[in-house]
Amino acid sequence: MGGMETENRNEVNESRKRELVCIRCPIGCMITVTQQGDGTLGITGNSCGRGAEYAEKELTNPTRIVTSTIRLRNGKQAVVPVKTAADIPKGKIAECMDAIRDAELEAPVRIGDVALADVAGTGVDIVVTKNVEADMGA
Amino acid sequence: MKKKAEIVIVGGGPAGLAAAAAAEEAGVKSEDILIIERDGELGGILNQCIHNGFGLHTFKEELTGPEYAERYAEKVRQAGIPYLLQTMAVDIRAEGRDGNDAGKIKYVTAMNKNDGLFTVEAQAVILAMGCRERPRGALNIPGYRPAGIYSAGTAQRYVNIEGRMPGKEAVILGSGDIGLIMARRMTLEGAKVKLVAELMPYSGGLKRNIVQCLDDYGIPLKLSHTVVGIHGKERVEGVTIAEVDGNRKPIAGTEEYISCDTLLLSCGLLPENELSAGLGVALNPVTSGPVVNESLETNVEGVFACGNVLHVHDLVDYVSEEAGNAGRNAAEYVLGTGKREAASAAIGIRPGPGVRYTVPSLLRLGHMQEEQVIRFRVSDVYRDAALAVYFDDIPVMKVNKKVMAPGEMEQIKLKKRKLEEYPELEQIRIAVERAVPPKA
Numbered sequence: 001m002g003g004m005e006t007e008n009r010n011e012v013n014e015s016r017k018r019e020l021v022c023i024r025c026p027i028g029c030m031i032t033v034t035q036q037g038d039g040t041l042g043i044t045g046n047s048c049g050r051g052a053e054y055a056e057k058e059l060t061n062p063t064r065i066v067t068s069t070i071r072l073r074n075g076k077q078a079v080v081p082v083k084t085a086a087d088i089p090k091g092k093i094a095e096c097m098d099a100i101r102d103a104e105l106e107a108p109v110r111i112g113d114v115a116l117a118d119v120a121g122t123g124v125d126i127v128v129t130k131n132v133e134a135d136m137g138a
Numbered sequence: 139m140k141k142k143a144e145i146v147i148v149g150g151g152p153a154g155l156a157a158a159a160a161a162e163e164a165g166v167k168s169e170d171i172l173i174i175e176r177d178g179e180l181g182g183i184l185n186q187c188i189h190n191g192f193g194l195h196t197f198k199e200e201l202t203g204p205e206y207a208e209r210y211a212e213k214v215r216q217a218g219i220p221y222l223l224q225t226m227a228v229d230i231r232a233e234g235r236d237g238n239d240a241g242k243i244k245y246v247t248a249m250n251k252n253d254g255l256f257t258v259e260a261q262a263v264i265l266a267m268g269c270r271e272r273p274r275g276a277l278n279i280p281g282y283r284p285a286g287i288y289s290a291g292t293a294q295r296y297v298n299i300e301g302r303m304p305g306k307e308a309v310i311l312g313s314g315d316i317g318l319i320m321a322r323r324m325t326l327e328g329a330k331v332k333l334v335a336e337l338m339p340y341s342g343g344l345k346r347n348i349v350q351c352l353d354d355y356g357i358p359l360k361l362s363h364t365v366v367g368i369h370g371k372e373r374v375e376g377v378t379i380a381e382v383d384g385n386r387k388p389i390a391g392t393e394e395y396i397s398c399d400t401l402l403l404s405c406g407l408l409p410e411n412e413l414s415a416g417l418g419v420a421l422n423p424v425t426s427g428p429v430v431n432e433s434l435e436t437n438v439e440g441v442f443a444c445g446n447v448l449h450v451h452d453l454v455d456y457v458s459e460e461a462g463n464a465g466r467n468a469a470e471y472v473l474g475t476g477k478r479e480a481a482s483a484a485i486g487i488r489p490g491p492g493v494r495y496t497v498p499s500l501l502r503l504g505h506m507q508e509e510q511v512i513r514f515r516v517s518d519v520y521r522d523a524a525l526a527v528y529f530d531d532i533p534v535m536k537v538n539k540k541v542m543a544p545g546e547m548e549q550i551k552l553k554k555r556k557l558e559e560y561p562e563l564e565q566i567r568i569a570v571e572r573a574v575p576p577k578a
Contacts, residue, residue, distance in 0.1 A: 021353075023346040028541060047540075064350065065190045067202055068326060069298055076178075078301035081188035081204050090354070097326050111205060129188065130204035 020058055024050040031055045063087035067129070068100045070115055074134050075107030081129045082115050088122045095120035107134040142259045143172040144472040146246045148227045148413065149266035150175030151182020152454050153445025153461040155210035157264045160465030162217045165473055172258060173214070173221035174248050180214065180221060181207030182268055183291070184454065186298045189319050191346070195455035206454060225250035230263060230417040232438050242440065244417075262468040265414055265428065265436070265443040266461065269407040269450055271316075277405055281368030284375075290316040290404035294323070303327055305400025309377050310334040311365045313341040313348070315452065315545075317404025322351035324402075331355070332396055335363040335379050337386055340519045342406070342545045344452055365401065366393065374399050407450045417441065424495040425449040431484060431500040432510055433467040434460065442468050449497050449513070452547055456513070485563055490528070492516055492570025494544075501566065506554050512568065513549045516542045520570055525550055528567040529560045538573045 016035040021028050033055045034042040041059060043052045057063070065087050069079035088096060096119050103116055109128045116126040145161055147154045150173045162168050179185065184192070187203030194200055197209070214221065229247040244263045249255045271289040286305055288296075293304045294316060306329050310317045313336040321331045334352060339362050341348055352359050360379065366388050367378035381392035409427040411419070419436045420429045427448040428436040435442050444464035445457045469475075484500040496514045520542045527535035527550060534556065542548060550568065557563065 021345060021349050023349045028345045064354070065200065066326075067189045069188065069301060071301060077299050079299065081202060081298060083188075083190060083202055093326075111208060129202040130185070131208065 016059075018059060020055060022046060022051045022054050024054050033059050035059060062090040064090055064093060066093055066096050066100075068097060070100055070126075070128075071104045072109065072132060073104060073106045075105075075109070075132045076135045077132055080105060080107075080109050080115075080132050082126050083129050084119065084122075085125045085127045088119070088124050092120045092122050096122070096126075100126060107132055141257065144170035144260065145172070145262045145264060145468050146244070146258055146260040147171065147173045147264040147266055148230070148246065149173075149182065149268055149445070149447070150177070150180040150221055150223070151266065151268050151445065152184055152207065152210060152457045153268065153447070153464075154182070154264070154266035155180060155207070155214050156458040156461035157266055157442075157444055157465035157468070158219050158221075159210060159213040159217060160462040161264075161469040162219055162465075164466045164469035165475070166469045168218040169220065170472075171219045172260075173219065174225050174227045174246065174258075175221060175223050176226045178224055180211040180223070186291070186295045187319070188298045189323075192454050195453065196458055203454075210458070222248070222250060225253075227267075227413060228255075230413050230441075232417060232441070244440065261472045262440040262442065263417075264461075264464055264468050265411075265419070265441065265447050266445050266464075267410045267413065267447045269409045269446040271403070272406040272408055274403060277311075277403065279365055279368055282371050284368070284370040284373050286370070286374030286399050287368065287401045287403070290314070290320045290402045293320055293400075293402050297323055297327060303329060304402075305329065305374075305398075307332060307398040308400040308402055309365070309379070309396055309398045310402045310404060312336060312404035312406070313343050313359060313361075314404040314406060315343040315347050317402060318343045318347040318351040320402055320404070321357050322355060325355045325357065329400075331357050332398055333358045333360055333379075335360045335365060337364045337382060337405075338362070338544075340543060340545070344545060364388065368401060369395075374401055377401055407446065409447045409450065411447060414441075414443070414447070419443075422495055422499065424489075425497070427497075429500070430498045431502055432498050432506050433502075434464040434498065435467065435471075440468075440471055442471075449495065449515075452545065456547065460513075485557075485566055487512060487566045487568070489514065490526075490567045490569025492518065492520065492523075493568050496568060501552075501557075503554065503557055506557070508554050510552045510554070511549050512552060513547055514568065515544055515547055516570055517544060519543045522573045524571050524573045526569050526571045527552075528569070529557075529563050530565055532560075536571070536574055542570070 018033050031045040043055050067083045072080045113128040114125045184203035184207035190200045192201045192206040227248045231245045244260045247257045296302045308331050365377045366380045369376045376397040380388040428443040442464040444461040451457045487496045494515045494517045524538045
């Protein structure tokens with residue numbers, strides 16, 4: 001499936017080949033991307049331009065929105081959901097999660113509040129995705 | 139405690155909120171609507187669905203579940219529609235105060251901490267109770283009952299709302315969307331998800347979830363596999379998985395022991411229709427949801443259904459759209475503005491080969507909009523097939539589909555104009571067939 005990858009970074013001229021399932025629409029084309037030694041991409045298996053675009057991005061700069069939760073002090077719930085305000089490079093997800101794990105917020109919090117600025121040096125903020133009131137009984 | 143409302147909506151999740159907002163927009167005074175919600179806040183299951191991907195159709199942007207819920211909850215609050223939280227509807231009845239309006243008045247009995255047990259009288263009721271997960275007891279997995287077995291949704295609530303991890307090493311049975319989402323969530327929180335086992339030869343989840351939740355993290359998906367044993371007495375210590383044959387029976391000799399302390403179950407959702415059944419609402423045995431007509435009205439006059447209580451959806455955008463229709467139709471019912479043409483015979487909509495069910499399953503031309511969306515699921519994975527529509531035995535429409543899968547809801551649109559050409563029509567049938575060959 002999409003995770004299969006044959007690559008050899010030591011030999012610069014070796015071509016890289018990757019198979020992915022396109023997720024731009026429900027058809028789910030199996031796309032094969034071959035990267036030549038000179039960096040050009042050969043894309044086959046896609047049935048539309050969006051597939052080619054998806055494959056190229058997945059190979060050159062795969063990004064994801066990361067969603068998680070941050071501990072919340074004095075809130076009506078123990079944690080508050082958050083997300084990266086934009087997609088971040090896939091390779092930065094682990095570092096982003098480390099930062100989220102160490103963070104703590106104080107209730108009340110509102111949707112859009114910046115919980116962490118410029119997470120993991122990505123230039124992207126972590127923002128709150130739920131309004132949580134302070135727990136008066138706490 | 140207010141004892142009367144024009145429309146009572148049971149459930150304050152995405153369906154109930156969209157239905158309430160639409161009913162108000164259609165002219166029902168906000169104070170004549172009442173939402174009954176058993177949880178402590180509006181939004182239903184979306185509150186724990188913290189991942190993104192909601193609202194692509196409705197808002198043309200990718201929201202997380204809580205953000206999507208807040209947009210509708212805010213609409214309801216802005217409109218001043220009353221709602222009761224931590225309030226459980228326990229019974230719905232349709233009765234008449236005298237012979238003439240028999241069955242026209244509904245009594246919704248509910249309870250909460252402040253008001254105790256009380257009954258609200260209503261003209262219309264919108265069923266929006268959502269669904270529940272299929273529990274371990276319904277799966278017939280042998281073994282003790284150790285700690286560490288959760289439905290995927292329960293685990294999701296623990297992690298995303300209560301901030302607690304259910305375990306460190308997990309196996310997930312079932313590849314429904316919640317299971318896939320939880321595979322990623324547990325992994326991000328530091329747990330090791332060893333594999334997802336799926337009984338069927340295809341996944342029940344959305345393709346994008348398989349790619350972004352499993353493939354991204356190298357979590358194996360074992361199709362045609364199931365859990366045949368759970369080990370451990372106090373706490374789960376491991377599970378035995380095995381491959382299954384075409385009849386979904388485990389194949390001897392394929393058993394494999396996987397050590398883990400947690401088993402998550404993502405084995406399907408069941409519409410929660412105890413209240414509907416008690417009211418005498420006819421249920422479809424395939425969906426476990428009410429049988430409804432084009433107005434999303436059940437066999438009990440003035441009782442409407444929408445969202446996952448009607449049939450399980452994979453996209454909340456479709457829930458909101460459907461619930462909006464239910465809200466508008468309920469509004470027309472209580473305001474008497476609907477074009478309720480007398481003696482409009484109902485045309486039956488029947489699933490043909492390859493189609494499991496349809497919503498709606500009855501269509502009254504006199505009540506139909508210019509276009510009617512019929513939603514359904516197919517029963518297998520089909521490649522290069524077509525959806526065919528028959529009016530009685532006359533083929534009227536055929537649409538080629540590159541891929542169809544049970545995990546993704548399908549729809550076709552019927553035009554009123556087209557139906558009017560067949561005045562004797564009794565039954566519409568939708569079936570999966572071989573694709574139309576391309577014209578030479």
